[in-house]
Amino acid sequence: MTNSEIVDLLELTGRLMELHDRDAFKTRSYQTAAFNLDKSTADLSNMPVEELVKLQGVGKSVAQKIREIAETGHLTELDELLAQTPQGVLDMFRIKGLGVKKVRTLWHELGITNLRDLQLAGENGQIAKIKGFGASTQEKILAALEFLQEQQGKVRMDKAAMIANLLVERLTPHFERVEISGQVRRKAQEVDAIQLLIQTSDPVAAMLTLNGLDNLEQNVPDSSPFAWRGHLAGFDVLVELLFYPAEQMNRQLFIQTATDAHLKQAGTGGVPLLQVAYSSVLPESANTTDVTEVETAIYEKAGLPYIVPEMREDDFAFRWASRHKNEELVTWDDLKGTLHNHSTWSDGKQSVADMAAYCQKLGLSYFGIADHSKTASYANGLDAERVRQQQLEIDELNKGFGADFRIFKGIESDILGDGSLDYDNDTLATFDYVVASVHQTLTMSEEKATNRLLRAIENPYTTILGHPTGRLLLAREGYPIDHRAIIDACAEHNVIIEINASPYRLDIDWHWIEYAMQQGVKLSINPDAHDFAGLLDMHYGVAIGRKGGLTKAMTFNALTLTEMREYLKKRRAEIRK
DNA sequence: GCCGTTTTCGGCCCGACTGTTTTCAGTCG
The missing domain is CATH 1.10.150.110 (DNA polymerase beta, N-terminal domain-like)
Known part of the structure; x- marks a missing residue:
């Protein structure tokens, strides 16, 4: 347990x-x-x-x-x-x-x-x-x-990946090749079908094998001779296992991963991508598992640019590809630090020192602490005096690091009902940076919510706008906001927007990443970590960032330690003017 | 049931907001 x-x-x-x-x-x-x-x-x-x-x-x-x-x-x-x-x-x-x-x-x-x-x-x-x-x-x-x-019947991407991996583990001993496809491979933030492709030349035997396994409950009416559909016991989400012979596996992996909208994209001569995928003779040295090679060949034959799996949602990807190269997309290795994290000072599970040490283990070169502010009393938020104490602790810890690592002093300051931050300017001035987030009074009209955020963005102390809509995937719709107005204001006031990387939030939504980039607004992949495991949520942030076309150049925490120090220093200096 | 003592029993909890009230209960983070 x-x-x-x-x-x-x-x-x-x-x-x-x-x-x-x-x-x-x-x-x-x-x-x-x-x-x-x-x-x-x-x-x-x-x-x-x-x-x-x-x-x-x-x-x-x-x-x-x-x-x-x-x-x-x-x-x-x-x-x-x-x-x-x-x-x-x-x-x-x-x-x-x-x-x-x-x-x-x-x-x-x-x-x-x-x-x-x-x-x-x-x-x-x-x-x-x-x-x-x-x-x-x-x-x-x-x-x-x-x-x-x-x-109903949907799970968040973290749970979906967990179930998919569990299935791979269960099925691999029984089949020559098992591949995760569909929404999970595409890194959809909400998943209503866990889809895997199973290589078999004998669908009847495959069906018998599957139905002989524990905890796999088939839904017979929804199944077909080439598709097992049902559930994994204990999980309220459809599991779809599709049977294909060896020579069809790579082709189908491509087809089943993309949405219909993506496959409808017309390439050279107006031929849709789907038709190209079906009709092409592909470089299949029978069992090649180099899927990228096969998929590259499909796009090439269609006369279209290669699109990474995460982006195979709709025609947005092709518009993006006309302006960018895939190599520009942010990766985990591009992340040099992390900025929105909690510690035992507020509602986190680990101390500042332990979290920082774990970040070093992950190969990051800076750890930003942004504990809850005083209004968040439920989360043991810090009043001005405890802020001071925490900063003394951070100063001490920083003395112990070499030039290659540093803890930044931040805060996740609540945006109050009127849009103000919940510390006076003297306290705000002590932080290296401020993540401004809404935590209470989540039912607002679009006008009220937008004005509230706009005021927080205009505050010179705001460095990053935290989880802009307050949504909780599958649990709570966020408050409505005018995304364009918010992003435009961030551009004007030099505020970075958070991609909250917790799989429960993934907020700002990926559909707005491109608009933000176009306005020159950088995005920060923030784990909102409350423990070690939470830091790894940045993987989800990277996946969702890539889906939205986020480039390394526009990723705030892809800045190196030196660049980040410079940036924050400059930003502080601007306030004093 | 837990805590913390004034040590074996009496008091327990954070504050804003909403909607229903007409002074406050219920919910949430």
Whole structure:
């Protein structure tokens, strides 16, 4: 059991205890234990009770529960609570704006035990009639339900990659060649089908083999003699396994990776790319696995420039290719540092020193710390005094590094409702740079949200605009903003825009990268890391950056240490003028 | 149930905002 699995079970237990009106303080103790353990780096599943009780928020009782979870994978108390809770009531927790109290009211007052009934109650106006609810709440619930339904059967790119790799591992022993294709190979940020190509000359035998494997649940009506469709147990996303003979593998890998829109692109003589892919005699030394060679040949025959897999979405790629070369696209190796990260000073799991050391291990030459600011009290945000203390710590740490590594002093300053940052100028002036982000009051009209961001961009202390829309993929739509106005303002005020690389956000959306580049606005691939693993999220940022055509030259954190120091110094000097 | 003592029992929590209220409960990050 991983820490987060243990924490999730404790958190759910606390939530269900509250739902079922158990003792409020007992309930809270589960919730605070989960809250504290979520930030712990201790190896919970391998700790004895006497060690566990030393952790903040963990007493004898919760320690024993953790042991039970670690040893059995279950918590008896939770299982009992779950048995008393309809699945549909649990589903209601996924609706933004519904907490325990409202869910309990909907369940007990209207007898709602599934999302369908919830929708009907909303459409009939019943929800608005409950005291404590109103027309506005009802509207919000209906909108959130609709959003949730749209996300059904989709997973984020990180989970999709994990499932795809799991399948490759499972299938490789049984087949000559297994390749990830489709949305996962294309690095789509949301995936509704995990697609793999399987090389076989005997589809009937292949089907039998697949159906003999554990945890692969076939959906027979959706399958065909050459395509197994179904699910991997435990994951609510379609798995599609397509059978091809050896000589078709590379050709199909190309075809299945690109979107229809991309394949419709006409090349020389108006022949669509798809037709070229099907009709060409390809350089197939039978089993060559050099896919790039084959795909290069296809584009060449079509008279079109080679497009990297990430960009095979629509005709944007061809417009981009008329102005750029593929070699200009940013890569992981181009990244020289990282600028939006958290530490134990706010809600991160690791210390500044440990995070910096890990960055050195990754081969980066600078680590920017941008912990939460004072308004983010829920995340233990730093007031001016703690900012000062943290900066002293960073000064000390920097003394220990040679000329090839440095920690930069940043902050993720909340953009308040009126667009101002939440420190006075004297404090803002102490940072090497400022990431300005919105964290509260996320329901705004486009006009209000845009004006709020514009004011933050105009603030001379703002270096980077953090996650511009506040969206959470598959969970929450961001607030609407006028992207052009925001990007134009960033150009005017010399503000960099973040590509938040967390697979939960990927915000700013890749569709806006090209416009930003055209306006001369650089983008920073920011992991928003709260622990070591979070730093690796920059891989997703690179993938999504490439999808949007981001070049190394326009990637802010591709600046070398020397260049970054110079840039930040110059930017500071401009403020003083 | 946990914590922290004024050491074995009494008090537990961060603040902004929204929508529903007419003084505040519920949600969120």
